[in-house]
Amino acid sequence: MKEVFQMLNDPRFHLLYGVTQRFSTGPEPQLARLNREGFKLVEGVTRKTLVHPRMRLAVHPSPLRGDAFSPIFGRISEINERSIFVEAVEPTEEQRQAAENVEKNRVDLLTLPERGAELGMILKGLGLNTRSLGQHCKTLIINALNPDPGVTWAEPMLLTHLDTLKAGLEVLRRLSPAERILLAVPREMRLHHHDMEVVHVPSQYPASVNALVVKAVTGRENPDGVGIVGLHNVWSLGRVARTGLPLIETVLTIGSLEHSGNYIVKEGSTIGELLHFANIELKNGDTLVRGGPLRGESLDRLDRSVTKGSTGVFVVEAGTIPPMQGHSPCINCGACVLICPARLSPGLLSRNAEFALHERNRAEHIECCLECGLCGYVCIARRPVLQYIRLSKYKLAQADAAAKLEELRSASAESAAASGNASAAQQGGA
Amino acid sequence: MSAAATSVLLAMSAPPYWHCGRTIRQVSLYMLAGLMPAAVMAVCNWGLPAARVMALCVVTAVLVEALCQKVMGRELSVDDFTAVNAGLLLSFLLPAAAPWWLVMLGACIAVTLGKMAFGGLGTNPVNTPLVGWAVLFVSFPLLMDPNAMQLATDYADPLIRLRYFGVAAAEAIPFTDLLLGRQIGGLGAGQAGALFLGGSLLAAFGIIRWQIALGFFLGVAGPAALCHMLDPALNASPFFHLCTGSVLLGGFFLATEPANAPSRPLPMFIYGLLGGALTIAIRKYGVYVDGTPFAVLLVNLLTPLLDLIRPKPFGARSS
Ligand code: SF4
Numbered sequence: 246m247k248e249v250f251q252m253l254n255d256p257r258f259h260l261l262y263g264v265t266q267r268f269s270t271g272p273e274p275q276l277a278r279l280n281r282e283g284f285k286l287v288e289g290v291t292r293k294t295l296v297h298p299r300m301r302l303a304v305h306p307s308p309l310r311g312d313a314f315s316p317i318f319g320r321i322s323e324i325n326e327r328s329i330f331v332e333a334v335e336p337t338e339e340q341r342q343a344a345e346n347v348e349k350n351r352v353d354l355l356t357l358p359e360r361g362a363e364l365g366m367i368l369k370g371l372g373l374n375t376r377s378l379g380q381h382c383k384t385l386i387i388n389a390l391n392p393d394p395g396v397t398w399a400e401p402m403l404l405t406h407l408d409t410l411k412a413g414l415e416v417l418r419r420l421s422p423a424e425r426i427l428l429a430v431p432r433e434m435r436l437h438h439h440d441m442e443v444v445h446v447p448s449q450y451p452a453s454v455n456a457l458v459v460k461a462v463t464g465r466e467n468p469d470g471v472g473i474v475g476l477h478n479v480w481s482l483g484r485v486a487r488t489g490l491p492l493i494e495t496v497l498t499i500g501s502l503e504h505s506g507n508y509i510v511k512e513g514s515t516i517g518e519l520l521h522f523a524n525i526e527l528k529n530g531d532t533l534v535r536g537g538p539l540r541g542e543s544l545d546r547l548d549r550s551v552t553k554g555s556t557g558v559f560v561v562e563a564g565t566i567p568p569m570q571g572h573s574p575c576i577n578c579g580a581c582v583l584i585c586p587a588r589l590s591p592g593l594l595s596r597n598a599e600f601a602l603h604e605r606n607r608a609e610h611i612e613c614c615l616e617c618g619l620c621g622y623v624c625i626a627r628r629p630v631l632q633y634i635r636l637s638k639y640k641l642a643q644a645d646a647a648a649k650l651e652e653l654r655s656a657s658a659e660s661a662a663a664s665g666n667a668s669a670a671q672q673g674g675a
Numbered sequence: 676m677s678a679a680a681t682s683v684l685l686a687m688s689a690p691p692y693w694h695c696g697r698t699i700r701q702v703s704l705y706m707l708a709g710l711m712p713a714a715v716m717a718v719c720n721w722g723l724p725a726a727r728v729m730a731l732c733v734v735t736a737v738l739v740e741a742l743c744q745k746v747m748g749r750e751l752s753v754d755d756f757t758a759v760n761a762g763l764l765l766s767f768l769l770p771a772a773a774p775w776w777l778v779m780l781g782a783c784i785a786v787t788l789g790k791m792a793f794g795g796l797g798t799n800p801v802n803t804p805l806v807g808w809a810v811l812f813v814s815f816p817l818l819m820d821p822n823a824m825q826l827a828t829d830y831a832d833p834l835i836r837l838r839y840f841g842v843a844a845a846e847a848i849p850f851t852d853l854l855l856g857r858q859i860g861g862l863g864a865g866q867a868g869a870l871f872l873g874g875s876l877l878a879a880f881g882i883i884r885w886q887i888a889l890g891f892f893l894g895v896a897g898p899a900a901l902c903h904m905l906d907p908a909l910n911a912s913p914f915f916h917l918c919t920g921s922v923l924l925g926g927f928f929l930a931t932e933p934a935n936a937p938s939r940p941l942p943m944f945i946y947g948l949l950g951g952a953l954t955i956a957i958r959k960y961g962v963y964v965d966g967t968p969f970a971v972l973l974v975n976l977l978t979p980l981l982d983l984i985r986p987k988p989f990g991a992r993s994s
């Protein structure tokens with residue numbers, strides 16, 4: 246209904262694109278930029294260190310975050326708080342040798358006896374983020390829809406990279422305690438597998454938003470005991486299971502208005518190199534987006550890189566959409582209200598945020614926002630509606646944290662006064 | 676590669692990076708396009724005086740808005756065509772023979788009191804053109820009465836006939852005359868066929884909310900049909916009611932101004948129904964022959980209440 250009468254008459258919102266080609270291999274990066282926020286460098290890794298592909302560079306203290314590996318033969322050119330930069334070099338004999346050793350040490354995941362969290366630790370050591378792999382649920386849904394409009398890798402992944410997915414699924418079965426694992430695919434895709442439970446769900450964006458896929462599969466909103474993982478993650482698991490090597494690649498769609506293609510690229514590839522490789526030229530005033538066109542983030546520089554979670558890189562050409570202007574008050578047109586899949590009033594939420602009335606947004610159930618971005622897509626005043634909502638959520642979370650701290654403080658002060666053991670209590674409170 | 680990287684200036688913005696392409700200006704232009712058939716028919720039926728009133732009204736509305744924005748120290752935004760829209764809608768409610776000062780006064784009041792006083796577009800609690808209309812109507816009833824102003828015409832005023840000469844006299848006016856706008860009324864409001872054409876196209880494109888328009892017309896037609904069935908000698912047919920006065924203008928273009936209408940489908944529909952039913956109630960029991968503008972003003976005021984009808988947000992825990 247919404248599509249026919251309203252604003253979503255853009256065919257790109259139908260998340261099925263008929264793309265079935267196998268993924269192309271992306272460029273060999275000349276410069277790789279790896280995220281190291283929160284990571285601890287492996288001993289011996291410093292500036293100037295020579296590295297080889299799949300060499301472990303840094304480890305994250307969280308058991309759910311995969312280790313960081315070098316994607317290429319190179320030399321570390323810079324390390325700062327946020328990133329590790331690796332410059333490509335012609336490998337020395339020593340580097341080649343080391344790389345070969347890595348190749349020899351393949352882990353055969355599917356013969357390992359470990360399951361659950363122990364398996365999780367092994368996967369972490371292979372560079373996989375296991376945080377969102379459904380480790381606490383009874384039912385696990387695999388979201389096999391293209392996450393954002395414009396992202397097209399889900400279909401070819403399902404149709405032509407099935408072996409990788411099956412291997413991934415096998416690992417997932419061992420990793421997750423879920424009794425049932427369901428594969429949610431677009432309704433129009435007549436996909437049946439004897440060893441996989443397939444559910445057909447609607448495929449018009451925002452149908453691919455996790456919460457809405459869960460709703461489509463279970464019929465309930467935010468039910469307990471149901472987890473959801475992206476197809477992308479299953480592919481990564483499968484890739485590791487099949488190669489037995491640490492993961493240093495990711496699949497993404499690189500697209501502009503005219504071109505679009507799916508690539509397996511090295512993690513840490515810079516956006517500039519990827520666009521160059523895909524023959525997409527940038528002009529002044531274009532917007533560069535990492536992630537999907539509806540939910541991604543815009544970047545100001547070409548030397549930013551893609552990570553395992555990136556779903557795509559998009560160029561939105563100047564002039565293809567009306568520009569966002571600085572001051573654009575909400576004119577109450579109600580378009581966002583009609584489109585919001587969470588049944589909220591995004592206009593009102595954004596106005597409250599604009600005037601720093603964040604507390605009012607609690608009563609408006611701002612926490613129910615699914616961050617699908619549609620409110621901004623239809624806003625005729627070109628307001629950054631989702632941005633306002635995120636701001637408000639952030640401010641509210643801050644306020645909550647402050648309140649909690651205050652509570653702890655006063656509680657500890659009380660107990661300190663009662664017991665006289667001031668110093669210990671204070672430490673507990675801080 | 677890196678040389679190219681530094682030479683390009685990228686635009687930063689907030690998600691989403693795609694957009695439906697509709698802007699305030701574009702929507703206003705669509706609205707104007709939807710009003711065009713009626714404007715053309717108005718000139719056909721009333722001649723140049725109608726064009727004069729429309730032009731004067733639009734120009735005044737735009738100038739007054741620009742002036743207000745200047746005085747308020749705002750960025751000029753008359754290029755979004757919303758003032759043109761409001762001006763044109765107001766002129767549609769005026770008689771073609773209205774004196775120039777009346778037209779200008781109306782446009783002036785509509786824009787200042789009906790829009791800018793509350794802070795500009797989208798903040799007004801009631802429909803902008805109707806504010807101008809209401810002030811004029813109350814202050815200068817004689818000049819606002821098309822029947823008294825439009826002496827040199829062969830057309831009849833169907834609603835006056837209905838009230839004072841009975842159903843038979845009213846329904847003696849051929850249906851095609853009503854559709855083609857050959858009736859006395861507001862210069863654009865009476866162009867029933869043209870308004871229906873423009874309005875339904877806009878509704879189909881999603882520019883105006885079909886729920887409101889549909890509700891409004893059902894609200895008019897339902898009670899009218901009921902009365903007509905009970906006593907056809909006293910009550911005109913629902914079609915007569917739909918095509919006379921400013922019902923079509925009200926249902927398609929006035930009640931649907933989104934800022935003062937509810938924004939969810941069910942409340943929109945109820946709002947429309949109430950507006951339509953009120954119109955019939957005023958026509959039947961009130962002192963005014965055409966109840967539409969007042970009915971719309973009244974339901975505008977109900978909008979905050981109707982907006983309370985809302986579904987539970989996604990996955991919200993019931994508290
Ligand atoms: S992003 Fe906007 S449209 Fe989407 S759920 Fe949140 S408020 Fe609703």
Ligand code: SF4
Binds near residue numbers: 574624628
């Ligand atoms: S779409 Fe934009 S202008 Fe319209 S109500 Fe929502 S936020 Fe306001």
